[in-house]
Amino acid sequence: MDSNIRCTREQLITLMKVRGREGAAKLGKMFGDASALTEDYLKSSITEGLSGDPDDIAERKRLFGVNVIPEPEAKSFLRLMWEAMQDLTLIILMCSAAVSLILGLTIEIESNGWIEGVAILVSVIVVVLVTAFNDYTKEKQFRGLKNRIKEEQKFAVIRGGTVQQINIAEIVVGDVAQVKYGDLLPADGVVIQSNDLKTDESSLTGESDLIKKGPNNLMLLSGTHVMEGSGKMIVTAVGVNSQSGIIFTLMSGKKDMADDAHDDDDDEDEDLRIEDDTLSGNGEIDIEKPEKKKRLKEKSVLQGKLNKLAILIGKVGLCIAVLSLLVLIVRFCIETYAIGQLPWVPSHSRRFLGFVIIAITVIVVAVPEGLPLAVTISLAYSVKKMMLDNNLVRHLDACETMGNATAICSDKTGTLTTNRMTVVSSYLGKKLYPHDPVINDLSSNYIELLCEGIATNSSYTSKITPPPPENPDQLPGQVGNKTECALLGFVKKFDRNYDDYRKKITEENFLKVYTFNSVRKSMSTAIPKSTGCRIYTKGASEIILKKCSSIINSDGAVHDFSSEERDDLIRSVVESMASNGLRTIGLAYKDIDNYNLVNWEDEESVIDDLTCIGVVGIEDPVRPEVPGAIKQCQSAGIVVRMVTGDNLKTAKSIALKCGIISENDGFIVIEGKDFNRRIRDKHNKISLNLMSKLLPKIRVLARSSPEDKYTLVKGLIQSKNIQDVVAVTGDGTNDGPALKVADVGFAMGIAGTDVAKEASDIILTDDNFRSIVKAVMWGRNVYDSISKFLQFQLTVNVTAVITSFIGAASIQASPLKAVQLLWVNLIMDTFASLALATELPSPDLLNRKPYGRNKALISRTMTKNIVGHCLYQLTVLFLIIFYGEVLFDIKEGRANETAHSLVPTKHFTMVFNTFVQMQIFNEINARKIHGERNVLQGILKNPIFLIIFFGTIAVQVVLVEAGGIAFHCLPLDLDLWLWCIFFGAGELVWGVMLSYIPSYKLPKSWRFGTKPVEYPISEPDSVPDNRARVIISFRCCI
Template sequence: MMKDNNLVRHLDACETMGNATAICSDKTGTLTTNRMTVVQSYIGGETYKTSPKYESLPRNVAELLLYAISVNSAYTSRVLPGDNPGDLPKQVGNKTECSLLGFILDLGKSYQAIRDEVSEESFHRVYTFNSARKSMSTVVPRDGGYRIYTKGASEIVMKKCSFIHGKDGRLESFSKSMQDRLVREVIEPMACNGLRTISIAYRDFVRGKAEINQVHFENEPNWEDEDNIISNLTCLCVLGIEDPVRPEVPDAIHRCQRAGITVRMVTGDNINTARSIASKCGILKPGDNSLILEGKEFNRRVRDESGKIQQHLIDKLWVNLRVLARSSPTDKYTLVKGIIESKINANREVVAVTGDGTNDGPALKMADVGFAMGIAGTDVAKEASDIILTDDNFTSIVKAVMWGRNVYDSIAKFLQFQLTVNVVAVIVAFVGACAINDSPLKAVQMLWVNLIMDTLASLALATEAPTPDLLQRKPYGRTKPLISRTMMKNILGQAVYMILVIFVLLFYGDKLLDIDSGRYADIRDPPSQHFTIIFNTFVMMTLFNEINARKIHGQRNVFQGFFSNPIFYSIWLSTLASQVVIVQFGGRAFSTEALTLELWLWCILFGSGVLLWGQVVTSIPTKKLPKNVFSWGSGEPQTDPIADFSIEDKLDSDGKDGKRTGQILWIRGLTRLQTQLRVIRAFKSTLEDLEERRSCHSLHSLHSMRNSRSHQGNRPMSDISYIDEDSTKSPSPNSDKRCGSCNTAVRLVTPFEESSPTTAETAPLVPPGSPQGGPAAAATQQLGHHRPHTHANTQNSSS
């Protein structure tokens, strides 16, 4: 995926992306090239379809325009010459600002000369761009006063303008009717052509005599009062910036739509610009019942009278919503959260979201899969994402969808292959043991089959590269079983063929192939060709069925893409070569006998029959098979019935939820049976420990009895650490700790010690005639120390 420009940060996001049903994408840089250029402009009352000449502009307006663009932009944004002659200039930094700087270069002037004149250190204040302002303003000192340069979204900046430079650069009042006319005649036509419209304005603060569009001040203005400072501006121009749609994006969106994925565009641009770009990309199509909203209108519709967001109001919008224009990161988060939490569909929507800004973090976290931009994205956005697009391209998202579906299919392919082999191997071994008192497949042969089935097959089937065919079908549902009906048909169909072939060879193979029968052979007899043929045929069928397992959706051409995966055919050929070596030279180690060329051809013929039989199985209508026979892995995660014992209270008293009740009873029965087995196992181990210690005590007691008759004063030699060496002392606390389990065991095996403590505790431990202070008494004290009166009873009994 890294080669496809997808840097995966969370591995589970890859598989989740395969089930995606909705993508909420940004516009700039994702759907478009993010290489912006000014292609239209409105300056001094004139509309220019191409870049004008500096000399053709009103002098006062042209000079103001140069300073407004050069100063009121990040000094890190630059336009550099191309590496080679004829190459396009390189844009470094913010692309919108680079397009404005390129406009100055097209006028034949240099922005760097102005920046050298007005350094960043001389700035008095900067109101940076954000999603709330939709504009940027810079305050610079000028002739004892200040000048504010402002640029931003045209409709936002124009609302703060009270003056405009009209024809020949004359200063005019910018009335509401004039603003509406400018929007109708200039801004909307630009937006309908897919252009981003930027307005540039300024305002002067002077200490002396002020003109009509200037502000006189004596005391320092309150720069914190942004609404008052950035108001009554003078509009200089409106620029139309083109951000072309990436050539590959319309086809990528078409493939997403064909794959059952709904693509929505969430942008901060003008609604007309957003509509134009969405139409060019294919998000909007003629005749569709698609909905286009601005962020303000969307917020109004999803809130109730008290201002709270309501899910049922979002459900009325998101189904048909395709474009959300002039939106903020909060609007994006509300939309994503509403789609995910919606319950109007049987299966919950799986939503992927793209984001590049710091404020996009909540939406990226809320989404099932969050995509951050690797080039334009901030560090916060990257940390909140699951996958980073290293090229900021929408087509990389489509590749992530393909990889996600490929992961799911790889698991299904391996399951289809493995279950087929398991079913055949189990039935053959069981029937063979019952019919001929011997398994046709020996233990070492089964190990080789398991190696093929598990390790080698997983490597071969899981390394298939994603193909465009993965986008020809709808996403897997969240409750879809892992084993589909088509897979169930293939598993059972292939198992029937393999079992039939093996049983024919087992019972009639000696006659059909004119070889000696291996049935009822003695264990000391050398390996037979009969059973070698069965083993070899089974492996051949398994190998050819591995090719069948590459297709899980009923495709007939199982060889499609076979040679595009070198890992697969390399493993397949090496397995075949290994099988030849095992059969021909394995001997007793593998219970094989070398086969002739004719017998090898028969084995390969039976094995390759799996491919022909697969075509027959594919012809069986899948819809006529039951749906829920192999529904393993389906459904939403449920509460564990073992942990939630109150679930019985939730069941219908009439027993209507019979399936659920049966599951609970079955699981609880198994749980209680396991608990009982653990208790019995612990009880048994305790008894065995007790008997072992008792036997040790008895031996030492007998040894001490013999020694006491001849050596009364000698202390017996003992190698048991928990028996006191000093027979006259009571048990030590340490020995009592070591015998804690023994004490517990004594209480378990002597349930009648309350009524008869002396008999129950001392009779098995103290032989008749044992002295009171001998080792047997010490051992008895150790075993009986768990009750206060036991030591006294033991001494009395010994006496």
């Protein structure tokens, strides 16, 4: 370990605060240059990096800090309890209980007058404890998920002369890090080598243009995105000392100050950002605006519908509660003061308090505050299980949105194909080789030219690794860009080692690099030669060949390359390879005598007048499981579209193999430029009407740019006659806009860039299309689970509210007491959420059409079940309330209730017990929402449901037999218990009878929640820090 580090943490932080030319000047003044900073001050090496010595790494962590930004402190259980107590209905209940307790202790009507107040308080405490416990376990689970995402974040650094992928938390000051297109920078640093390196710093500085990094702008900042090029940097600040870390610390430690600053900067921010382009009134889309902007994103489909429904139910419950309160007060006043002519006495205050408590309990039962819990439990459970199916969910609401998906726009490479690329055909030296080339046909000069061009004109992070010693028969590993790996593997076929060329020509020797991007669709590298320089170029074969004016034959002689020869080559070689599903890559070069006279900024003139070396055909086989998965999607009513940069013939061949299209099916395979032409009107604006006519026919978009992909996705979502719920896959940096505008964005966990992952909702850890199908299944299961809970809860709500209201109007008291309804509320909210939201998905979920964007949240079948079961339950309850003493030979208890006596009766204990038993058995019915008759199917596969079912029965037995005055219960005889269970079990028989009523004959007005409430949410285009983020996005408005 070399402990002679000659700079301090403070000096490096000061350096990184200055940017541009000023920053370069400050670097020169403080340290000389980037090389001196690396070698002399930080005691690292530009070529070898740090030694990797553990003592040296530990010392650097001590001196400069660790690359970790501390998490906000987790909420304590007491804090969560306090937050749970902020619920308005619980506050009112606690106040009412306190008043009841005071009156019970001070006004001696009955010796046990204080018990009701205590019972309500105890019930509220139980509700608070359960809510806090659920929040605590939920937060713990998602902190674990966040930590897992962090653990999987790796970055490339050079240590001991070798490139290593290390966890970002292990990066230290002095590390030499390799940066490339698509990276999210995990630390601050100074550029020590740049190959056309450009970054997006809008998340930190608000600057919307890409910043070119080079001699005049050397500072790389953590939390910013590498949008183009590659290079190296020396790490100068990590963790809380990095620029994003400093901002995060200020936001966490001085929130009020930050808020004030934010308010002051509002106007400036508006100038810096361009609003999201939306459809104009005349049906046009203008997508030709910069993508660095503030986005507006709708709430998820299900959440919007739930919000609308919750608002409606809350209003109805409030109205009935107020009406109940008015009826009780008016009737009592008329009977007591007008008819009975009785004077006011203090004990009457207790009666009025009882009326208020009845009204509050109606609200408690009516308001579906259990919906957020049901959604959270269902999502949390599903997210945990989805990890096992290779879906890492970043945004929770994406899980249930996938259940509504009607369209999937999928990449080809790595998602539909194996992403294991191999050169299987080639055109070299003006000769076509359908298989491996014959080495003896080619001169050594030609082979040297070909191999040097491939080895140097590719990212040096792309490489072939040998099979592990324990499994020598395994295929060599491919690290980095798989297309480049295929070409590097092709070099080995000529008995050459690409590493030999790279050692001779290091990246520091490059004169200029034009890195690959979606616009140029090629990569070019200029390397010095003894007589000048040579530029090697590779890329899409049609594009490269059009820039060639000559061609080299097998003996190394260069000949003119006419347009007729070029067209013939494209037709006979390129199109032939593409028809077999091969990706074709053109290889070319150009020699320049005096590179000092070259204007490297004029790329068009530099990369022109090339000499064609050859064309290779790269095979990327379709994953064997993909055709079956796509067939499953089609059976599930989901349209799968392929979006690829490959040419039309390659794309069509792969689409046929995958089953996305079939011969003569009438669907369109179209290129991006043709797609763009056909959706624009005479003013060159994108027309919604033209798009709506074209989109239903498109199945494959070939030679597409990220802008084409964005337009396709946005059109599918906004088209009035389609309004698809769209899932999109992406792996590149420029896929960010499409991933963000989609309802659900899938990023590739293996091949995806950090930028794509940051823009996504779900990360596919295996880059496999089959995992998307599993996400659809889980999403539909979440949607169904919440619908099951909704069906169950609304049945309880309606029955309890009507029972309480009729009771208030007829016997001046609710047949169900406040403390009893709190227990029922606990059954509905927590226990039913757990029981119904943890059902495992079945393959049958993929045998029906998707719900889509405008499908009713409550279907006609569900409404039939809710109304039908409410009628059954109300009939049973009113029979017991008004005729119980006749039917069951028990003492009549209505007079006792009217007098508001605290002494319980068997009559109304039976009302309470029967009500609960009916809910418990109806929970079984609620497991099915599509009219199935066998509600017991699969029940043994859900142990959580069984535990809750029998556990609830057990607790109910205890409450009835031992609850006493606190729960307003008297122990029941065996025959009464059997009657209660009989009425409860009758729910199962009644449910089967309801299933015979055809739902399609019911009026369409029986559907509710057809359209979501739209709440635009401001979502920034990028995130100002590099920490993994899990956004829990559930909002329920009551």
